[in-house]
Each structure stands twice: as C-alpha cells, then as structure tokens.
Amino acid sequence: xxxxxxxxxxxxxxxxxxxxxxxxxxxxxxxxxxxxxxxxxxxxxxxxxxxxxxxxxxxxxxxxxxxxxxxxxxxxxxxxxxxxxxxxxxxxxxxxxxxxxxxxxxxxxxxxxxxxxxxxxxxxxxxxxxxxxxxxxxxxxxxxxxxxxxxxxxxxxxxxxxxxxxxxxxxxxxxxxxxxxxxxxxxxxxxxxxxxxxxxxxxxxxxxxxxxxxxxxxxxxxxxxxxxxxxxxxxxxxxxxxxxxxxxxxxxxxxxxxxxxxxxxxxxxxxxxxxxxxxxxxxxxxxxxxx
Ligand code: SAM
Numbered sequence: 274x275x276x277x278x279x280x281x282x283x284x285x286x287x288x289x290x291x292x293x294x295x296x297x298x299x300x301x302x303x304x305x306x307x308x309x310x311x312x313x314x315x316x317x318x319x320x321x322x323x324x325x326x327x328x329x330x331x332x333x334x335x336x337x338x339x340x341x342x343x344x345x346x347x348x349x350x351x352x353x354x355x356x357x358x359x360x361x362x363x364x365x366x367x368x369x370x371x372x373x374x375x376x377x378x379x380x381x382x383x384x385x386x387x388x389x390x391x392x393x394x395x396x397x398x399x400x401x402x403x404x405x406x407x408x409x410x411x412x413x414x415x416x417x418x419x420x421x422x423x424x425x426x427x428x429x430x431x432x433x434x435x436x437x438x439x440x441x442x443x444x445x446x447x448x449x450x451x452x453x454x455x456x457x458x459x460x461x462x463x464x465x466x467x468x469x470x471x472x473x474x475x476x477x478x479x480x481x482x483x484x485x486x487x488x489x490x491x492x493x494x495x496x497x498x499x500x501x502x503x504x505x506x507x508x509x510x511x512x513x514x515x516x517x518x519x520x521x522x523x524x525x526x527x528x529x530x531x532x533x534x535x536x537x538x539x540x541x542x543x544x545x546x547x548x549x550x551x552x553x554x555x556x557x558x559x560x561x562x563x564x
Contacts, residue, residue: 277471285508297549300387304344305365307335310398311427312359333534363391366547366556369510370502371395373529378403385438388415390422397428406431406547409438437489448497452489456503457509460555479509486518493563506555508559512541523564
C-alpha cells in the first residue's frame with residue numbers, strides 16, 4: 274500500500290482498522306466463481322466441477338457461489354465448463370449487488386455501467402432470464418467484452434447499449450437500477466499490483482459517481498429501488514456521494530441486512546462496506562428507494 278492510500282484510509286478509519294484493511298490487501302485470495310444457473314443448476318455445476326477434479330467450499334449466502342481450493346484462474350480457462358459459460362469467475366464481493374437488487378420476472382432493470390458483465394449476467398441468472406435487463410457501457414472495447422460475456426453466458430434477453438449512461442434519455446424509466454460505479458478500486462488493492470490512488474484521483478472518481486447516481490435517480494421509477502456500489506472502501510466515493518446525491522430528493526436509504534460471514538467495516542447506517550480479507554475484496558453497497 275502506498276503512503277497516499279494509507280493517508281486516505283487514516284482519514285476515514287482509525288489506525289487499528291486501517292491496519293486490518295492493509296492486512297486484507299496483503300492476503301492472497303482463492304479463486305471464486307459463480308455457477309451460471311441460466312445454463313445448469315447449482316447442484317449440477319458442483320457435480321460437474323467435482324467430476325473435473327476441482328474441489329471447493331460453499332458460501333453460506335449464495336448457493337451458486339464457490340471458493341475453489343488450490344487452483345489458479347488459468348486452470349479453469351480451458352475447461353468446457355468455462356468455455357461453455359457454465360461458470361463465471363467472479364469475486365465474492367462483486368456477487369453481492371445483484372443479490373441485494375433481487376430482480377424478478379417482468380421487471381425492467383438497468384445495469385448502468387455494466388462491462389465486463391459479471392453482474393449483468395448474474396442479474397439475468399437471478400431472474401431466471403425473465404427480467405427485462407438493459408446493460409449500458411461507455412467504453413467500446415469493454416462493451417465488446419460485455420456482449421461476448423452475455424452471449425457466452427446465455428443471457429440472450431439483455432439489451433446492450435454502447436453509450437455514456439449520462440446521455441440516456443430521461444424518457445426511459447426502470448423498476449430497478451444497478452449502478453456499479455467506476456471507482457478508485459481502493460478495496461481491491463493486492464500485493465504486487467501497482468496502486469495509483471491519491472486524493473485527486475479519488476475526487477475525480479467521486480464527481481463522476483455523483484453525476485451517475487443523480488442520473489440513476491432520474492431514471493428510476495417512483496417506488497423503484499436501486500443499488501449503488503463501488504469496489505472502494507473510501508467514504509468520499511461511498512457515503513459522501515450518496516449523501517450529496519440524495520440531498521433535496523425524495524429518495525432514502527432502504528436498510529439492508531448483512532449476510533452470514535461478511536466481514537464489515539463501519540459505514541453509514543443501512544449500507545454495507547465489506548472489509549478486504551483473505552476471502553473478500555473491499556466493497557461498498559447501499560440500496561436506495563425512490564418515493
Ligand atoms: N458491473 C461490472 C461487472 O460487474 O462486470 C463492472 C463495472 S466497472 C466497476 C465500471 C464500468 O463503468 C467500466 O466498464 C467503465 O468503462 C464504465 N463507465 C464509466 N463511466 C461510464 C458512463 N458514463 N457510462 C457508461 N459506462 C461507464
């Protein structure tokens with residue numbers, strides 16, 4: 274961890290908590306994956322993995338999530354399960370926002386900043402392919418990755434748009450929105466990976482996040498719910514963005530329950546900030562409801 278990141282963390286957390294976050298950054302996390310229930314059941318996926326010689330632990334809060342033993346991601350890349358889109362390599366933390374959004378059959382759902390599509394395909398799987406999902410991504414190369422993943426994962430009913438979400442027509446409205454915002458990535462720091470997070474960069478991220486969140490609130494139907502999430506543990510990108518975007522609006526935080534085994538950092542009431550550990554990346558999420 275750089276000095277600049279340590280100073281940012283110390284502005285938000287006390288020394289003992291900052292030290293635990295730093296220890297989380299140093300931990301080597303195992304490979305985790307999600308069985309793609311658009312293609313096979315969780316039980317079928319587990320049997321197929323065991324048959325292929327992959328051993329795993331289950332995750333108490335999600336039947337389709339697995340933690341693999343003694344495996345590198347590369348070991349899975351050329352397996353039929355991976356190539357046929359029956360599994361998706363995904364961090365445990367990043368599986369949380371779709372679970373909390375809980376898309377249902379027939380609901381219109383916008384995944385506002387969607388590539389490479391881990392959460393879009395999870396949203397499709399959670400609704401058994403029956404939610405009406407629109408996935409938006411601004412970057413052309415990342416958009417191509419998104420459409421590749423949608424196809425491979427069998428999420429055929431998702432409408433993908435290569436577009437800046439800030440320019441979406443306000444004429445559109447959605448029952449549910451996921452804004453998994455671009456962020457500094459301060460929750461995903463790992464040893465050996467270069468880190469370029471400083472106060473200026475965080476501020477730049479936060480200003481874009483606030484714009485995107487205000488736009489999301491415009492596109493959300495009255496009575497609709499959305500999730501705002503980042504893979505940052507810095508309050509400027511999380512609760513501060515939420516506080517500013519909600520100010521003067523009729524939208525409130527809809528408190529969410531924590532899940533069994535989630536390591537948590539202190540954060541704004543009703544939201545969840547996952548602490549980086551040997552299993553989890555740092556991650557923030559909050560559910561918002563528009564009156
Ligand atoms: N939800 C994705 C997943 O789970 O696979 C990860 C999303 S990533 C955190 C944020 C994405 O937002 C990036 O792909 C970035 O290119 C995209 N993005 C940034 N600004 C955007 C904008 N104004 N409109 C649409 N997409 C945007």
